[in-house]
Amino acid sequence: MTDVLDIFSKPKIKEKPKLIINPxxxxxxxxxxxxxxxxxxxxxxxxxxxxxxxxxxxxxxxxxxxxxxxxxxxxxxxxxxxxxxxxxxxxxxxxxxxxxxxxxxxxxxxxxxxxxxxxxxxxxxxxxxxxxxxxxxxxxxxxxxxxxxxxxxxxxxRQEPSLNVKKKSLNKKEQLQYLIEGFPGIGPKTAQKLLKEFKTIRSIINAPLEKVHKLIGKKSHIFKLIDEEY
The missing domain is CATH 3.40.50.10130 (Rossmann fold)
Structure with missing residues (x-):
């Protein structure tokens, strides 16, 4: 009986207030x-x-x-x-x-x-x-x-924003397309056109500029820079 009374008579321990981080x-x-x-x-x-x-x-x-x-x-x-x-x-x-x-x-x-x-x-x-x-x-x-x-x-x-982007893994085709899209003015559709026609990035770079121009028009001008000196 004493134990039961002790339970109710013990002073309550104040819990520390939780630290709330402003959003x-x-x-x-x-x-x-x-x-x-x-x-x-x-x-x-x-x-x-x-x-x-x-x-x-x-x-x-x-x-x-x-x-x-x-x-x-x-x-x-x-x-x-x-x-x-x-x-x-x-x-x-x-x-x-x-x-x-x-x-x-x-x-x-x-x-x-x-x-x-x-x-x-x-x-x-x-x-x-x-x-x-x-x-x-x-x-x-x-x-x-x-x-x-x-x-x-x-x-x-309620957490600190992160600049570390969690990127999904790309398959081989997506990686190739991503690299070609790195050229200014080259979007997804143009990148796909180039890869379907020339198959590899090396072939695109080595292709005659006239042929590339015929395929993608004015956007081909960026490939002129390949032979330019820094």
Missing amino acids: KILADYREKNSMVPSELMHLGIEVEFKHLKVADYLVGEVAIERKTVSDFISSMINKRLIRQLEELQQYQYKLLIIEGLEEQELYNDKSEIEQGVNANAIRGFLLTILLRFKVPIIFSKNEEDTARFINLIAKKK
């Missing part, structure tokens, strides 16, 4: 032009600006690409977003935020007239992002709404 994210320098970083700071998040090779924001191992509605449409047309989505594959977790639905519709029945893009083309591209690139899409009303989404992600992660 911190990395933002690309170009994001200084938007209100999102200041909105994040207003929410109590520490924002550090860096030159990010991939994505606009890094929250731990989550890479976030932010597009306004108009930027999304233009980058869809000029294929820039395709390249950015390919680069996002280096990260295990990635997101695309399409911002500005409060002021501008992504598409409607007049899209083809106003934006020069068929509404079905936009729908199809959204499906490509989800199904081919496996990138979830978040639609936000404005910059404040975008910041609140990023704030929630940061609070869930």
Whole structure:
């Protein structure tokens, strides 16, 4: 009986308060032009600006690409977003935020007239992002709404962002294509054309410039540099 009484009479030991680390994210320098970083700071998040090779924001191992509605449409047309989505594959977790639905519709029945893009083309591209690139899409009303989404992600992660990109291993074909894409102006489709025609990188470099020009047009000018001195 005494033991039982002792249990209840012992003073409670106060637990040390857990140290809560404020969320911190990395933002690309170009994001200084938007209100999102200041909105994040207003929410109590520490924002550090860096030159990010991939994505606009890094929250731990989550890479976030932010597009306004108009930027999304233009980058869809000029294929820039395709390249950015390919680069996002280096990260295990990635997101695309399409911002500005409060002021501008992504598409409607007049899209083809106003934006020069068929509404079905936009729908199809959204499906490509989800199904081919496996990138979830978040639609936000404005910059404040975008910041609140990023704030929630940061609070869930609560860890220092890492610049060490976890790259997936590439097979032989992907490695060859990656090397050719290293040439300025050479994208995935052009790299594939060159490799299908010449088979090896050595053959591409040794091929007559006229033949390369016939295959890829003006983009072939970069190969003139191969014989130039530093």
